[in-house]
Amino acid sequence: xxxxxxxxxxxxxxxxxxxxxxxxxxxxxxxxxxxxxxxxxxxxxxxxxxxxxxxxxxxxxxxxxxxxxxxxxxxxxxxxxxxxxxxxxxxxxxxxxxxxxxxxxxxxxxxxxxxxxxxxxxxxxxxxxxxxxxxxxxxxxxxxxxxxxxxxxxxxxxxxxxxxxxxxxxxxxxxxxxxxxxxxxxxxxxxxxxxxxxxxxxxxxxxxxxxxxxxxxxxxxxxxxxxxxxxxxxxxxxxxxxxxxxxxxxxxxxxxxxxxxxxxxx
Ligand SMILES: C[S@@+](CC[C@H](N)C(=O)[O-])C[C@H]1O[C@@H](n2cnc3c(N)ncnc32)[C@H](O)[C@@H]1O
Numbered sequence: 475x476x477x478x479x480x481x482x483x484x485x486x487x488x489x490x491x492x493x494x495x496x497x498x499x500x501x502x503x504x505x506x507x508x509x510x511x512x513x514x515x516x517x518x519x520x521x522x523x524x525x526x527x528x529x530x531x532x533x534x535x536x537x538x539x540x541x542x543x544x545x546x547x548x549x550x551x552x553x554x555x556x557x558x559x560x561x562x563x564x565x566x567x568x569x570x571x572x573x574x575x576x577x578x579x580x581x582x583x584x585x586x587x588x589x590x591x592x593x594x595x596x597x598x599x600x601x602x603x604x605x606x607x608x609x610x611x612x613x614x615x616x617x618x619x620x621x622x623x624x625x626x627x628x629x630x631x632x633x634x635x636x637x638x639x640x641x642x643x644x645x646x647x648x649x650x651x652x653x654x655x656x657x658x659x660x661x662x663x664x665x666x667x668x669x670x671x672x673x674x675x676x677x678x679x680x681x682x683x684x685x686x687x688x689x690x691x692x693x694x695x696x697x698x699x700x701x702x703x704x705x706x707x708x709x710x711x712x713x714x715x716x717x718x719x720x721x722x723x724x725x726x727x728x729x730x731x732x733x734x735x736x737x738x739x740x
Contacts, residue, residue, distance in 0.1 A: 523588020
Protein backbone atom coordinates (compact mmCIF):
# COMPACT_ATOMS: atom_id res chain seq x y z
CA UNK A 475 0.00 0.00 0.00
CA UNK A 476 1.37 3.46 -0.90
CA UNK A 477 1.80 5.60 2.17
CA UNK A 478 2.56 9.30 2.12
CA UNK A 479 4.83 9.02 5.15
CA UNK A 480 7.35 7.10 3.03
CA UNK A 481 7.37 9.85 0.41
CA UNK A 482 10.59 11.86 0.71
CA UNK A 483 9.10 15.36 0.54
CA UNK A 484 6.29 14.58 2.97
CA UNK A 485 8.65 12.82 5.36
CA UNK A 486 10.93 15.89 5.44
CA UNK A 487 8.00 18.24 6.06
CA UNK A 488 6.67 16.01 8.83
CA UNK A 489 10.10 16.09 10.47
CA UNK A 490 9.80 19.89 10.73
CA UNK A 491 6.57 19.82 12.74
CA UNK A 492 6.76 20.70 16.44
CA UNK A 493 5.49 17.20 17.35
CA UNK A 494 8.43 15.69 15.46
CA UNK A 495 11.07 18.05 16.82
CA UNK A 496 9.89 18.24 20.42
CA UNK A 497 7.97 14.99 20.89
CA UNK A 498 4.86 14.84 23.04
CA UNK A 499 5.31 18.33 24.50
CA UNK A 500 5.08 19.71 20.96
CA UNK A 501 1.80 17.89 20.26
CA UNK A 502 -1.27 20.10 20.73
CA UNK A 503 -3.45 17.27 22.06
CA UNK A 504 -0.97 15.86 24.58
CA UNK A 505 -2.11 17.97 27.55
CA UNK A 506 -5.49 16.20 27.23
CA UNK A 507 -4.41 12.76 26.03
CA UNK A 508 -1.89 12.38 28.84
CA UNK A 509 -4.67 12.68 31.44
CA UNK A 510 -6.58 9.87 29.74
CA UNK A 511 -3.66 7.42 29.81
CA UNK A 512 -4.38 4.47 32.11
CA UNK A 513 -1.85 3.25 34.66
CA UNK A 514 0.47 1.18 32.47
CA UNK A 515 2.83 -0.14 35.15
CA UNK A 516 3.60 -3.79 34.43
CA UNK A 517 1.18 -3.77 31.47
CA UNK A 518 1.39 -4.79 27.82
CA UNK A 519 0.79 -1.95 25.38
CA UNK A 520 0.11 -1.98 21.62
CA UNK A 521 0.51 1.28 19.67
CA UNK A 522 -1.27 1.36 16.30
CA UNK A 523 0.41 3.74 13.85
CA UNK A 524 3.20 4.56 16.30
CA UNK A 525 5.14 6.92 14.01
CA UNK A 526 8.34 8.07 15.77
CA UNK A 527 7.33 6.03 18.83
CA UNK A 528 6.71 8.86 21.32
CA UNK A 529 3.77 7.12 23.00
CA UNK A 530 5.67 3.83 23.14
CA UNK A 531 8.50 5.59 24.96
CA UNK A 532 6.06 7.33 27.29
CA UNK A 533 4.56 3.93 28.19
CA UNK A 534 8.06 2.52 28.78
CA UNK A 535 8.93 5.48 31.01
CA UNK A 536 5.71 4.92 32.95
CA UNK A 537 6.72 1.32 33.69
CA UNK A 538 4.93 -0.69 31.00
CA UNK A 539 6.28 -4.23 30.79
CA UNK A 540 6.11 -4.78 27.05
CA UNK A 541 5.27 -2.46 24.18
CA UNK A 542 4.75 -3.12 20.50
CA UNK A 543 4.62 -0.17 18.08
CA UNK A 544 3.42 -0.93 14.58
CA UNK A 545 3.39 1.40 11.60
CA UNK A 546 2.96 0.89 7.89
CA UNK A 547 5.79 3.30 7.08
CA UNK A 548 9.29 1.82 7.14
CA UNK A 549 10.75 5.34 7.39
CA UNK A 550 8.67 6.20 10.46
CA UNK A 551 9.71 2.94 12.12
CA UNK A 552 13.36 3.67 11.28
CA UNK A 553 12.95 7.02 13.02
CA UNK A 554 11.26 5.39 16.04
CA UNK A 555 14.18 3.00 16.44
CA UNK A 556 16.58 5.96 16.34
CA UNK A 557 14.69 8.28 18.66
CA UNK A 558 12.72 6.14 21.07
CA UNK A 559 14.62 2.97 21.72
CA UNK A 560 14.04 0.85 24.83
CA UNK A 561 14.49 -2.80 25.71
CA UNK A 562 10.76 -2.85 26.51
CA UNK A 563 9.75 -1.69 23.03
CA UNK A 564 9.56 -3.65 19.77
CA UNK A 565 8.85 -1.77 16.56
CA UNK A 566 7.47 -3.47 13.48
CA UNK A 567 6.61 -2.31 9.97
CA UNK A 568 3.04 -3.49 9.64
CA UNK A 569 -0.30 -2.03 8.52
CA UNK A 570 -3.14 -1.80 11.03
CA UNK A 571 -5.16 -3.85 8.59
CA UNK A 572 -2.58 -6.66 8.45
CA UNK A 573 -1.63 -7.03 12.10
CA UNK A 574 -2.85 -10.37 13.54
CA UNK A 575 -4.40 -9.02 16.77
CA UNK A 576 -3.87 -12.13 18.92
CA UNK A 577 -6.73 -12.82 21.30
CA UNK A 578 -6.55 -11.22 24.79
CA UNK A 579 -2.91 -10.29 24.34
CA UNK A 580 -2.77 -6.61 25.35
CA UNK A 581 -3.83 -4.52 28.37
CA UNK A 582 -3.98 -1.27 26.47
CA UNK A 583 -4.19 -0.34 22.79
CA UNK A 584 -3.20 3.23 21.93
CA UNK A 585 -3.52 4.97 18.60
CA UNK A 586 -2.68 8.60 18.02
CA UNK A 587 -3.72 10.23 14.75
CA UNK A 588 -3.60 7.08 12.63
CA UNK A 589 -7.22 5.86 12.49
CA UNK A 590 -8.32 8.51 9.97
CA UNK A 591 -6.13 6.68 7.45
CA UNK A 592 -8.21 3.53 7.89
CA UNK A 593 -11.13 2.86 5.59
CA UNK A 594 -12.77 0.04 7.53
CA UNK A 595 -12.76 1.43 11.03
CA UNK A 596 -15.34 -1.08 12.29
CA UNK A 597 -13.08 -3.97 11.35
CA UNK A 598 -10.14 -2.48 13.27
CA UNK A 599 -12.44 -1.90 16.28
CA UNK A 600 -13.46 -5.57 16.29
CA UNK A 601 -9.85 -6.71 16.11
CA UNK A 602 -8.81 -4.33 18.90
CA UNK A 603 -11.65 -5.67 21.03
CA UNK A 604 -10.45 -9.21 20.42
CA UNK A 605 -6.81 -8.46 21.20
CA UNK A 606 -7.56 -6.64 24.46
CA UNK A 607 -7.71 -8.52 27.71
CA UNK A 608 -11.00 -8.13 29.61
CA UNK A 609 -10.85 -4.79 31.45
CA UNK A 610 -8.34 -3.48 28.88
CA UNK A 611 -8.31 0.08 27.52
CA UNK A 612 -8.53 1.38 23.99
CA UNK A 613 -7.29 4.98 23.91
CA UNK A 614 -7.18 6.85 20.63
CA UNK A 615 -7.06 10.22 18.99
CA UNK A 616 -8.60 10.49 15.52
CA UNK A 617 -9.13 13.53 13.33
CA UNK A 618 -12.54 14.97 14.21
CA UNK A 619 -15.35 14.35 11.68
CA UNK A 620 -15.86 18.12 11.37
CA UNK A 621 -12.24 18.27 10.28
CA UNK A 622 -12.25 15.27 7.94
CA UNK A 623 -15.52 16.48 6.35
CA UNK A 624 -13.90 19.87 5.78
CA UNK A 625 -13.76 20.71 2.09
CA UNK A 626 -10.12 20.07 1.16
CA UNK A 627 -9.44 20.34 4.89
CA UNK A 628 -8.94 24.07 4.64
CA UNK A 629 -10.60 27.36 5.59
CA UNK A 630 -12.45 29.53 3.14
CA UNK A 631 -10.28 32.63 3.08
CA UNK A 632 -10.67 36.25 1.98
CA UNK A 633 -8.32 37.97 -0.49
CA UNK A 634 -5.79 38.64 2.25
CA UNK A 635 -5.76 34.99 3.26
CA UNK A 636 -7.70 35.56 6.50
CA UNK A 637 -9.72 32.49 7.52
CA UNK A 638 -13.43 33.32 7.15
CA UNK A 639 -15.06 29.99 7.98
CA UNK A 640 -14.53 26.21 7.95
CA UNK A 641 -16.65 24.55 5.26
CA UNK A 642 -18.17 21.12 5.94
CA UNK A 643 -19.73 19.12 3.14
CA UNK A 644 -20.82 15.54 2.34
CA UNK A 645 -20.72 14.77 6.04
CA UNK A 646 -22.91 11.67 5.75
CA UNK A 647 -20.78 10.19 2.98
CA UNK A 648 -17.90 8.48 4.78
CA UNK A 649 -14.83 7.53 2.83
CA UNK A 650 -11.82 8.87 1.03
CA UNK A 651 -10.93 12.56 1.26
CA UNK A 652 -8.18 14.13 -0.79
CA UNK A 653 -6.42 16.66 1.45
CA UNK A 654 -3.45 18.99 1.28
CA UNK A 655 -1.26 18.36 4.26
CA UNK A 656 2.31 19.63 4.61
CA UNK A 657 2.36 20.69 0.96
CA UNK A 658 1.48 17.20 -0.31
CA UNK A 659 -1.68 15.50 -1.48
CA UNK A 660 -2.66 13.06 1.26
CA UNK A 661 -5.58 10.63 1.28
CA UNK A 662 -7.49 10.39 4.54
CA UNK A 663 -10.73 8.67 5.49
CA UNK A 664 -13.76 10.51 6.82
CA UNK A 665 -15.88 8.70 9.44
CA UNK A 666 -18.99 10.21 10.97
CA UNK A 667 -19.25 10.77 14.72
CA UNK A 668 -21.79 7.94 14.86
CA UNK A 669 -19.36 5.54 13.21
CA UNK A 670 -16.58 6.53 15.57
CA UNK A 671 -18.51 6.41 18.85
CA UNK A 672 -21.42 4.08 18.23
CA UNK A 673 -19.05 1.75 16.38
CA UNK A 674 -17.30 1.17 19.71
CA UNK A 675 -20.56 0.51 21.55
CA UNK A 676 -21.69 -1.96 18.87
CA UNK A 677 -18.46 -3.84 19.40
CA UNK A 678 -19.05 -4.14 23.13
CA UNK A 679 -16.76 -1.39 24.39
CA UNK A 680 -17.86 0.87 27.23
CA UNK A 681 -17.11 4.54 26.61
CA UNK A 682 -15.09 6.12 29.39
CA UNK A 683 -14.19 9.53 27.98
CA UNK A 684 -14.76 11.61 24.88
CA UNK A 685 -12.93 14.90 24.44
CA UNK A 686 -12.35 17.34 21.61
CA UNK A 687 -8.79 18.58 21.52
CA UNK A 688 -8.25 22.29 22.00
CA UNK A 689 -5.03 24.22 22.54
CA UNK A 690 -3.71 24.49 26.07
CA UNK A 691 -3.66 28.01 27.58
CA UNK A 692 0.05 28.16 26.89
CA UNK A 693 -0.42 27.30 23.22
CA UNK A 694 -3.32 29.75 22.90
CA UNK A 695 -0.88 32.53 23.58
CA UNK A 696 0.62 31.85 20.11
CA UNK A 697 -1.21 33.92 17.46
CA UNK A 698 -1.35 31.01 14.97
CA UNK A 699 -3.31 28.95 17.51
CA UNK A 700 -6.33 31.31 17.74
CA UNK A 701 -8.07 29.69 14.76
CA UNK A 702 -7.86 26.30 16.53
CA UNK A 703 -10.70 27.52 18.79
CA UNK A 704 -13.01 27.94 15.78
CA UNK A 705 -13.46 24.28 14.82
CA UNK A 706 -12.44 20.96 16.33
CA UNK A 707 -9.53 19.12 14.74
CA UNK A 708 -9.16 16.01 16.88
CA UNK A 709 -11.37 13.67 18.86
CA UNK A 710 -9.94 11.82 21.86
CA UNK A 711 -11.71 8.65 22.96
CA UNK A 712 -11.13 6.27 25.83
CA UNK A 713 -13.04 2.98 25.80
CA UNK A 714 -12.88 -0.15 27.92
CA UNK A 715 -13.46 -3.81 27.15
CA UNK A 716 -15.73 -4.94 30.01
CA UNK A 717 -14.21 -7.22 32.61
CA UNK A 718 -17.07 -9.67 32.68
CA UNK A 719 -19.42 -10.29 29.73
CA UNK A 720 -22.19 -11.71 31.88
CA UNK A 721 -22.45 -8.70 34.24
CA UNK A 722 -23.58 -5.95 31.85
CA UNK A 723 -26.11 -7.55 29.55
CA UNK A 724 -27.09 -5.62 26.37
CA UNK A 725 -24.01 -3.97 24.93
CA UNK A 726 -21.49 -6.56 25.99
CA UNK A 727 -23.52 -9.49 24.69
CA UNK A 728 -23.70 -7.83 21.28
CA UNK A 729 -20.01 -7.03 21.58
CA UNK A 730 -19.14 -10.63 22.14
CA UNK A 731 -21.30 -11.64 19.21
CA UNK A 732 -19.71 -8.97 17.06
CA UNK A 733 -16.22 -10.24 17.75
CA UNK A 734 -17.19 -13.88 17.23
CA UNK A 735 -18.66 -12.94 13.86
CA UNK A 736 -15.40 -11.25 13.01
CA UNK A 737 -13.46 -14.40 13.77
CA UNK A 738 -15.84 -16.51 11.69
CA UNK A 739 -15.18 -14.23 8.73
CA UNK A 740 -11.43 -14.97 8.88
C1 LIG B 1 0.23 11.65 12.19
S1 LIG B 1 1.26 10.25 12.31
C2 LIG B 1 1.13 9.88 14.04
C3 LIG B 1 2.26 9.07 14.55
C4 LIG B 1 2.26 8.78 16.05
N1 LIG B 1 1.11 8.00 16.43
C5 LIG B 1 2.31 10.06 16.83
O1 LIG B 1 1.28 10.48 17.38
O2 LIG B 1 3.40 10.66 16.92
C6 LIG B 1 0.28 8.96 11.56
C7 LIG B 1 1.00 7.64 11.46
O3 LIG B 1 0.06 6.65 11.03
C8 LIG B 1 0.75 5.77 10.17
N2 LIG B 1 -0.24 5.05 9.35
C9 LIG B 1 -1.07 5.55 8.41
N3 LIG B 1 -1.82 4.56 7.87
C10 LIG B 1 -1.46 3.43 8.48
C11 LIG B 1 -1.88 2.06 8.38
N4 LIG B 1 -2.81 1.71 7.50
N5 LIG B 1 -1.30 1.15 9.18
C12 LIG B 1 -0.33 1.51 10.06
N6 LIG B 1 0.10 2.77 10.21
C13 LIG B 1 -0.46 3.72 9.44
C14 LIG B 1 1.67 6.66 9.38
O4 LIG B 1 2.71 5.95 8.74
C15 LIG B 1 2.14 7.62 10.47
O5 LIG B 1 3.31 7.17 11.08
